[in-house]
């Protein structure tokens with residue numbers, strides 16, 4: 001049973017067709033760059049699609065909170081795949097190679113993950129707003145865009161939900177977090193985000209879907225959710241493309257395909 005209205009108007013479908021024609025997204029695999037035809041799901045070739053570890057992945061926030069010794073500010077956290085070599089390619093194409101059209105494929109993956117998982121569809125159907133995790137202004141200036149905002153824009157359109165791209169502001173530029181522990185990451189991200197005063201009245205009492213590319217330790221999503229809850233948001237549900245989190249569960253078990261071939 002679907003809890004989201006998925007019917008799209010003929011004008012929307014025509015616009016999608018024209019966009020596909022204008023931009024070569026459907027011509028090359030987004031993971032390996034191999035030539036493909038437009039019929040491939042999410043513009044990923046057969047080779048790569050089998051090597052991605054897909055899943056209706058959910059982070060066990062209770063277990064994560066126990067491990068960290070602090071409660072999570074999120075009500076749920078989900079992802080669509082494991083963060084590995086092939087999965088990373090999609091994110092790198094968007095983030096570092098500036099192929100912003102990849103965000104549409106990523107939003108399609110997120111959309112399908114939500115509507116095919118009854119628990120997710122039920123929990124997220126009451127969402128009022130879709131909000132991206134912001135990057136620091138300096139980084140956004142260098143990159144020219146915020147990758148999470150590109151994804152959340154397309155996802156909001158597909159789920160027929162209101163997009164609030166400026167609801168959160170990143171006020172602290174944090175150093176690369178790769179070599180520090182989970183606990184240190186959480187401490188590092190403390191107070192990194194605030195709710196834009198212009199939007200604070202809007203988020204109070206509302207249910208939010210928070211969007212980012214990857215869920216690693218959860219520190220960034222937690223800091224965003226804390227800020228939103230501080231402004232009175234009722235529920236904050238995180239949705240990411242990929243995760244490498246130890247408390248993630250729900251992968252479809254395609255590891256074998258990866259090993260055998």
Ligand SMILES: [Zn+2]
Pocket residue numbers: 029030031032033034044045046047048049
């Ligand atoms: Zn490929």
